[in-house]
Amino acid sequence: MAVLLFCTVAMACAPAAHAEDGYDLWLRYPPTESARATAYRAQVSQLLAADATPTQAATRAELLRGLRGLLGVTPVPANTVTQAGAVVVGTPSSSPTIARLRLDTRRLGPEGYLIRSVAIDGHAVTVIAADADAGALYGAFHFLRLLQTGQPIAKLDLRDTPRVKLRLLDHWDDLDGHVERGYAGASIWDWHKLPDYLDPRYTDYARANASLGINGTVLNNVNSNALSLTPAYLEKAAALAGVFRPYGIRVFLSARFSAPMEIGGLKTADPLDPAVKRWWRDKADEIYRVIPDFGGFLVKANSEGQPGPQDYGRSHADGANLLADALAPHGGTVMWRAFVYSHEEPDDRAKQAYTEFVPLDGKFRGNVLVQVKNGAIDFQPREPFHPLFGAMPKTPLMMEFQITKEYLGFATHLVYLGPLYEETLKADTHAKGKDSTVAKVIDGSLDGHALTGMAGVANIGAGRNWSGSHFDQANWYVYGRLAWNPTLSSRAIAEEWVRMTFSNEEGVVAPVVDMMMGSREAAVDYMTPLGLHHLMGRSHHYGPGPWVEGGPRADWTSVYYHRANREGIGFDRTAHGSNAVAQYSPYLAREFGDLQRVPEEFLLWFHHLPWDYRTRSGRPLWDELVHRYTSGVDYVRGMRSTWSGLEGKVDAERHAQVAAFLGIQEKEAQWWRDASIAYFQTLSGRPLPAGEAAPAHTLEYYQSLEFPYAPGSGR
Ligand code: BDP
Numbered sequence: 001m002a003v004l005l006f007c008t009v010a011m012a013c014a015p016a017a018h019a020e021d022g023y024d025l026w027l028r029y030p031p032t033e034s035a036r037a038t039a040y041r042a043q044v045s046q047l048l049a050a051d052a053t054p055t056q057a058a059t060r061a062e063l064l065r066g067l068r069g070l071l072g073v074t075p076v077p078a079n080t081v082t083q084a085g086a087v088v089v090g091t092p093s094s095s096p097t098i099a100r101l102r103l104d105t106r107r108l109g110p111e112g113y114l115i116r117s118v119a120i121d122g123h124a125v126t127v128i129a130a131d132a133d134a135g136a137l138y139g140a141f142h143f144l145r146l147l148q149t150g151q152p153i154a155k156l157d158l159r160d161t162p163r164v165k166l167r168l169l170d171h172w173d174d175l176d177g178h179v180e181r182g183y184a185g186a187s188i189w190d191w192h193k194l195p196d197y198l199d200p201r202y203t204d205y206a207r208a209n210a211s212l213g214i215n216g217t218v219l220n221n222v223n224s225n226a227l228s229l230t231p232a233y234l235e236k237a238a239a240l241a242g243v244f245r246p247y248g249i250r251v252f253l254s255a256r257f258s259a260p261m262e263i264g265g266l267k268t269a270d271p272l273d274p275a276v277k278r279w280w281r282d283k284a285d286e287i288y289r290v291i292p293d294f295g296g297f298l299v300k301a302n303s304e305g306q307p308g309p310q311d312y313g314r315s316h317a318d319g320a321n322l323l324a325d326a327l328a329p330h331g332g333t334v335m336w337r338a339f340v341y342s343h344e345e346p347d348d349r350a351k352q353a354y355t356e357f358v359p360l361d362g363k364f365r366g367n368v369l370v371q372v373k374n375g376a377i378d379f380q381p382r383e384p385f386h387p388l389f390g391a392m393p394k395t396p397l398m399m400e401f402q403i404t405k406e407y408l409g410f411a412t413h414l415v416y417l418g419p420l421y422e423e424t425l426k427a428d429t430h431a432k433g434k435d436s437t438v439a440k441v442i443d444g445s446l447d448g449h450a451l452t453g454m455a456g457v458a459n460i461g462a463g464r465n466w467s468g469s470h471f472d473q474a475n476w477y478v479y480g481r482l483a484w485n486p487t488l489s490s491r492a493i494a495e496e497w498v499r500m501t502f503s504n505e506e507g508v509v510a511p512v513v514d515m516m517m518g519s520r521e522a523a524v525d526y527m528t529p530l531g532l533h534h535l536m537g538r539s540h541h542y543g544p545g546p547w548v549e550g551g552p553r554a555d556w557t558s559v560y561y562h563r564a565n566r567e568g569i570g571f572d573r574t575a576h577g578s579n580a581v582a583q584y585s586p587y588l589a590r591e592f593g594d595l596q597r598v599p600e601e602f603l604l605w606f607h608h609l610p611w612d613y614r615t616r617s618g619r620p621l622w623d624e625l626v627h628r629y630t631s632g633v634d635y636v637r638g639m640r641s642t643w644s645g646l647e648g649k650v651d652a653e654r655h656a657q658v659a660a661f662l663g664i665q666e667k668e669a670q671w672w673r674d675a676s677i678a679y680f681q682t683l684s685g686r687p688l689p690a691g692e693a694a695p696a697h698t699l700e701y702y703q704s705l706e707f708p709y710a711p712g713s714g715r
């Protein structure tokens with residue numbers, strides 16, 4: 001075991017010499033303010049960290065990097081704890097010092113850790129102990145986070161284990177470098193140069209994910225290309241897996257259901273056909289030969305034109321089980337998506353996944369997770385939680401959140417998604433009485449599942465700042481932290497992120513956190529207030545399009561969802577309408593179906609109401625709608641002024657970009673408001689409430705706008 005002793009060097013507290021372009025994410029490790037740094041240095045005078053395995057080496061390297069950056073200390077080798085302030089990292093098998101302490105690491109599992117202030121031979125020491133290397137790595141990141149956020153470290157007694165087993169990013173990246181719904185440039189995977197060239201960025205990607213506890217990545221788009229499963233591409237995926245492995249991250253692939261035909265030369269992909277079964281078994285064997293710790297397959301089947309088992313009259317369970325059987329001998333998992341709605345089914349789209357999947361509860365193999373989007377439509381600014389949560393007790397359900405902001409302003413709108421995720425996770429399904437939260441469905445505690453998971457559709461691209469904007473990094477961050485522990489508070493996570501990414505100064509932290517916390521509600525208000533949904537521009541999804549109608553299918557239009565006419569607006573999902581409320585527990589079905597009790601944020605999701613319906617503010621519905629649109633825009637204006645007040649407190653480079661993006665956001669929020677009001681006014685026939693400004697342009701103007709090159713389009 002290598003043991004390092006620090007010597008402290010004089011530290012220049014000058015601003016970082018490199019450009020503040022966001023590349024370093026929340027792992028910037030900037031110099032700590034001097035009084036605090038002096039105190040910390042005495043507490044990290046020595047580092048005992050083994051480097052016998054790649055994960056141990058990564059752990060030690062990260063601690064050294066962090067301490068050097070934060071405290072300006074340079075390590076030199078030593079042997080044992082010889083002075084106060086040693087930091088000891090490892091497991092009972094990697095560290096004799098930890099073994100001597102006889103800590104109960106067993107109960108931490110393969111990824112948990114504890115951080116404790118103890119005395120060793122009379123010296124005050126910080127121990128970061130785990131039962132396995134990955135846990136020690138996570139513990140090291142936690143320790144660095146404490147320093148970076150200015151926490152005291154003298155009396156630590158922390159213990160943490162992940163509540164969710166698979167904590168994944170889903171990349172919607174195509175093999176040609178395009179990212180579906182990606183707003184941060186091209187794909188970070190340079191398939192053409194893989195496997196021979198390993199961009200150092202892959203390592204930084206792994207570090208960032210490990211710092212949050214993300215332990216898996218699905219490399220390719222759910223609208224997948226069978227070529228990903230050919231030997232040449234498997235070799236490329238294996239090279240990435242090699243970079244990620246030391247950081248506890250496993251590689252998964254989206255599998256195209258018709259691959260046996262497209263790359264296997266078979267005539268069918270029927271899941272019950274023996275040749276198809278053999279093909280998948282052989283394919284799984286082949287994958288595990290090159291990627292021994294391969295995680296498994298993600299599948300989008302019989303959805304939006306993708307092939308699937310229903311093409312052969314088979315069920316989703318038949319399809320999932322086919323792949324599950326192929327992976328089972330190797331310990332792999334199938335994540336089968338419940339995002340399905342069919343051409344043939346004329347029913348309310350919000351009901352279709354439930355209708356198809358609930359009858360299959362109990363029919364999936366033990367290594368299948370059904371992956372469910374947070375809401376029943378499609379990653380809208382606000383949706384009630386998906387009714388499948390709580391409705392399939394015999395099947396482990398995995399959460400799918402979208403981190404990339406397809407429906408929330410792409411990269412330029414400052415919208416912190418923490419409150420959206422938290423709202424969904426805290427929602428009570430009432431499936432087994434009160435306090436049957438979605439978080440408990442996801443972490444397996446409600447129904448006793450050991451296989452659990454959460455997926456976030458990544459917002460990562462090759463752009464220098466990874467996520468398309470500085471603030472979108474916070475969405476990657478909060479997703480990762482909540483995947484580790486779905487009960488954390490999004491406000492606390494925002495604060496952590498601001499401290500690590502921008503500044504520990506209270507004068508920065510408080511206003512920025514406040515601004516972030518209200519930003520999602522503001523986007524709901526200027527885009528889709530009061531439960532409206534799916535009103536964006538057709539296909540590229542950029543900007544407002546409440547007038548969208550016609551085309552290949554009704555449920556790809558806006559008019560299908562808002563149902564506005566001379567009389568009123570909203571989708572009646574009560575027993576008088578589509579009765580989607582009945583897919584929730586009886587308690588919630590009553591609540592959502594009852595105008596007196598339905599939460600106002602879901603009003604028009606569940607009810608069709610007259611324009612003069614009196615809302616809780618006392619305003620008629622039309623006036624309330626206009627009021628909400630306007631207050632969303634006002635909030636953005638407020639964020640601009642808060643941010644401009646921070647000039648000089650945040651580095652000029654990032655300050656300027658955020659300021660410019662907020663300018664774009666204000667313009668576009670105004671556009672959403674004005675276009676929506678101009679359109680709905682033609683139906684309501686009502687005047688604008690007193691004091692409300694008229695839209696800047698005519699409805700025809702807004703309808704004439706076209707965006708053939710909007711980024712991230714699907715294909
Ligand atoms: C929709 C996206 C589309 C995705 C689809 C999915 O617009 O690009 O393919 O979700 O999740 O929101 O499969």
